[in-house]
Amino acid sequence: MxxxxxxxxxxxxxxxxxxxxxxxxxxxxxxxxxxxxxxxxxxxxxxxxxxxxxxxxxxxxxxxxxxxxxxQGDTTIEVRKELFIEQRKQLLTRMEDMKKTLERLNYKIESYEQSVVKKEKELKRSED
Amino acid sequence: MxxxxxxxxxxxxxxxxxxxxxxxxxxxxxxxxxxxxxxxxxxxxxxxxxxxxxxxxxxxxxxxxxxxxxxQGDTTIEVRKELFIEQRKQLLTRMEDMKKTLERLNYKIESYEQSVVKKEKELKRSED
DNA sequence: GCTTGACTTGGTGTTAACTCCAGGTGTTAT
DNA sequence: ATAACACCTGGAGTTAACACCAAGTCAAGC
The missing domain is CATH 1.10.1660.10 (Multidrug-efflux Transporter Regulator; Chain: A; Domain 2)
Structure with missing residues (x-):
C-alpha cells in the first residue's frame, strides 16, 4: 500500500x-x-x-x-501494562470532566430555549 | 478577592x-x-x-x-445557543472517540494480564 | 526611610503536534 | 525524451495555550 x-x-x-x-x-x-x-x-x-x-x-x-x-519484546509486557493503566486513569478523568461540561452545556442550551420562548410570548402579547 | x-x-x-x-x-x-x-x-x-x-x-x-x-446582551441569545449546540456536538464526538479508546485500553490491559498469568504458569511448570 | 513582598504591564520564550517547503529522484504517459 | 506526477529527505514555519521575565509600583513592617 x-x-x-x-x-x-x-x-x-x-x-x-x-x-x-x-x-x-x-x-x-x-x-x-x-x-x-x-x-x-x-x-x-x-x-x-x-x-x-x-x-x-x-x-x-x-x-x-x-x-x-x-x-523490545515480551520482557516489557509488565511495563506496557502499567503504561496503559496510567493512561486509562487519565482518560477516565478527562471523560468525567467532559461529562460535567456536557451537562452544563445542556443546561445552558435549555435555558436559552426558555428565554427564546419567553421572548416570543412577549412578542405575541405586544401584537394584540 | x-x-x-x-x-x-x-x-x-x-x-x-x-x-x-x-x-x-x-x-x-x-x-x-x-x-x-x-x-x-x-x-x-x-x-x-x-x-x-x-x-x-x-x-x-x-x-x-x-x-x-x-x-452584547440579550440580542445575541440565539447565536450563543447555536454556538453551544455546535460545541456540544463536537464534545459528544470526542467523548465517543474516548469511549472507543477506553474499551481498547481495557482490552489491551486484560490481554496483558492473561499473558502474565501464562508466563507465571510456565515458570511454575519449569520449577517442577 | 528602607526593605520585603505582592502585584502590575508589556513583551518574549516554550511546548506539542503538526504542516509546509525546496530541491531532488524515480515512474508513467505521450 | 520530455513533461507530469508521486514520492523522498532535511529542515523551517505555524498554531494554541500558556509560562516566564524584567522593570516598575504600592503597602506594610521594622
Missing part, C-alpha cells in the same frame, strides 16, 4: 504519516525498490491504533514510549 | 488568569485603588465557568467569542 492510499484510508496527511514514522510513533515502514514507502497490513494496523489513541488525547510522547517497549 | 486567592481556589496560575483576562476570555476585572485586581463573586463565576469549558477541550477562541456575545 502506497502512502497516498494509507493517507486516504485513515484521513491523515502524508506529512503526518511521515512525521509519525520519523519520530518513532509507528515502526519504520519498508520501502520498495524505488525508495517509496510500502505499507504492510501490519503497518496499517499501527497507524489505525495510533490514530485511535491520539483521537482520545494520549500524548505522542507516551505512545512513542509504548512503541519502543513493544519493539 | 486578590489574584493569589483566586489562583489557589481554581488551581490556575496568576499568569493564566491575567492571560485569560488580557485576551478577553473573562470580562475585565476591577482594580482596587493601588491598581491590583480585585475579583468579585461574578468574576469568580466566570473563571470557574471558563475552567470547566477548557477542561473539556472547548477552544479558547470559541469561548472568547461567547464572552463577546454575552457582553
Amino acid at each position: 502506497m502512502i497516498a492510499e494509507v493517507s486516504g484510508k485513515f484521513d491523515l496527511s502524508q506529512d503526518t504519516l511521515r512525521y509519525y514514522e520519523r519520530i518513532g510513533l509507528i515502526p519504520s515502514v519498508n520501502r520498495n525498490k524505488s525508495g517509496s514507502r510500502d505499507y504492510t497490513e501490519e503497518d496499517c494496523k499501527w497507524v489505525e491504533f495510533i490514530k485511535c489513541m491520539r483521537s482520545a488525547g494520549l500524548p505522542i510522547e507516551v505512545l512513542i514510549e509504548y512503541v519502543g517497549l513493544f519493539q | 486578590m489574584i493569589a486567592e483566586v489562583s489557589g481556589k481554581f488551581d490556575l496560575s496568576q499568569d493564566t488568569l491575567r492571560y485569560y483576562e488580557r485576551i478577553g476570555l473573562i470580562p475585565s476585572v476591577n482594580r482596587n485603588k493601588s491598581g491590583s485586581r480585585d475579583y468579585t463573586e461574578e468574576d469568580c463565576k466566570w473563571v470557574e465557568f471558563i475552567k470547566c469549558m477548557r477542561s473539556a477541550g472547548l477552544p479558547i477562541e470559541v469561548l472568547i467569542e461567547y464572552v463577546g456575545l454575552f457582553q
Whole structure:
C-alpha cells in the first residue's frame, strides 16, 4: 500500500504519516525498490491504533514510549501494562470532566430555549 | 478577592488568569485603588465557568467569542445557543472517540494480564 | 526611610503536534 | 525524451495555550 492510499484510508496527511514514522510513533515502514514507502497490513494496523489513541488525547510522547517497549519484546509486557493503566486513569478523568461540561452545556442550551420562548410570548402579547 | 486567592481556589496560575483576562476570555476585572485586581463573586463565576469549558477541550477562541456575545446582551441569545449546540456536538464526538479508546485500553490491559498469568504458569511448570 | 513582598504591564520564550517547503529522484504517459 | 506526477529527505514555519521575565509600583513592617 502506497502512502497516498494509507493517507486516504485513515484521513491523515502524508506529512503526518511521515512525521509519525520519523519520530518513532509507528515502526519504520519498508520501502520498495524505488525508495517509496510500502505499507504492510501490519503497518496499517499501527497507524489505525495510533490514530485511535491520539483521537482520545494520549500524548505522542507516551505512545512513542509504548512503541519502543513493544519493539523490545515480551520482557516489557509488565511495563506496557502499567503504561496503559496510567493512561486509562487519565482518560477516565478527562471523560468525567467532559461529562460535567456536557451537562452544563445542556443546561445552558435549555435555558436559552426558555428565554427564546419567553421572548416570543412577549412578542405575541405586544401584537394584540 | 486578590489574584493569589483566586489562583489557589481554581488551581490556575496568576499568569493564566491575567492571560485569560488580557485576551478577553473573562470580562475585565476591577482594580482596587493601588491598581491590583480585585475579583468579585461574578468574576469568580466566570473563571470557574471558563475552567470547566477548557477542561473539556472547548477552544479558547470559541469561548472568547461567547464572552463577546454575552457582553452584547440579550440580542445575541440565539447565536450563543447555536454556538453551544455546535460545541456540544463536537464534545459528544470526542467523548465517543474516548469511549472507543477506553474499551481498547481495557482490552489491551486484560490481554496483558492473561499473558502474565501464562508466563507465571510456565515458570511454575519449569520449577517442577 | 528602607526593605520585603505582592502585584502590575508589556513583551518574549516554550511546548506539542503538526504542516509546509525546496530541491531532488524515480515512474508513467505521450 | 520530455513533461507530469508521486514520492523522498532535511529542515523551517505555524498554531494554541500558556509560562516566564524584567522593570516598575504600592503597602506594610521594622
